[in-house]
Amino acid sequence: MELGSITAGGRDLRLTPAGASNRIKELEAKFGARLLNRTTRTLTPTEIGQVLYENARRVISALEETEAVVASYSGTPQGVIRVVAPLGLGRRLVAPLVPRFCKANPEVQVRLRLTDRNVNIVEDGIDVAFFLGQPADSALVWRKIADSPRVLVAAPSYLAERGTPRSPDDLREHNCLLLRFPRSPEYYWVLETPEGPRRMLVAGDFDADDGDVLTAWALDGAGIANRPRYEVAEALAEGRLVELLPGTPPVTAQFGALMPHRPVQDPKVRLFVDFAARELRSAF
Known part of the structure; x- marks a missing residue:
């Protein structure tokens, strides 16, 4: 739903296209209804598929908030961080950070997407979106890292x-x-x-x-x-x-990180953004 195709969704979950397609078929069999209308060019939800997605997203959000609370007590960051960055900046600056961060925090997985297109952070379930430009007023949390002439x-x-x-x-x-x-x-x-x-x-x-x-x-x-x-x-x-x-x-543009407002700040997200800020501030 969020990435626009079964292939892209499978790739994000480390599944083959066939494996991702089988997951969808299993869900449709479980609920006894078609969830997605598929053609060679488009993927759109049926009415039931849209309802299932919206409710599943709420469940996942509640689970992520619970994980954040537990992690804040345990002191050990764990789980998945979904990160988006612009293409050029992502290749040069953000991508090299990921292996170093994950090596220092082995219980954390980082899923990095690079694109110069606008991304809906909330709807796409993004935890951190690195941004280069002039941030507009929004309901998102903005963490400035550096000025970028x-x-x-x-x-x-x-x-x-x-x-x-x-x-x-x-x-x-x-x-x-x-x-x-x-x-x-x-x-x-x-x-x-x-x-x-x-x-x-x-x-x-x-x-x-x-x-x-x-x-x-x-x-x-x-x-x-x-x-x-x-x-x-x-x-x-x-x-x-x-x-x-x-x-x-x-x-002059501003470089920083955009994050969705959440009742409990996820420790692993905060840790990743702090790490990126320390490593990247001098790059500009």
Whole structure:
């Protein structure tokens, strides 16, 4: 239900597609009703399947809260932590933490999902979502870890062909590489100016939903990218990329962790976020 397919759900539970499908068949046999409508492209719940899912989620949430209470008394963190992180940041910074954390806490399992798409933390049962940007007001718990400066960059080859922008307005004449998803609204960058943050509408010939692709395109001379400084610091130092408009850089993002509100804070989640904060603060 939460991952959109039996294959993805099985993978999350360490099951083969056949094993996951058999689990669904066993449930349908137990309840004497079809729970999911399946086609080659979609997976949707039947009315009974939706009721079963919603009630099962409440049971699981109650069990997780109980485990958190017990763990707070026992002093030994145990169980599963479901973690989401953006693609590039997740590969570079978050993924390397997981084996070290699990080695220090052998009773804990970490299930890491990497995606640049928006995730519904509550509905998807996520414990920790690492976030890079400007967090909006929400009912979620926000734990800031570090500021993450951003920078506009382009390759010397692109600048030799198209010229170097001297002001934010010049960006309108350039090919801007956009991080954008299907059905996204018009795209803009927010730059820091002496007058305050300025929202700049920008455009480009192509876009992608993976930030690492934008960096690769910029290195190939395809256009101007708006990237976290830590991701392109090495390329800047080596001269493979050039920083643009340093007097009016993109607004600094915040890196931190989003967590759902819960009556009892799960010790293993708190422990993981504390560990990540210590390890990652210096990366920015």
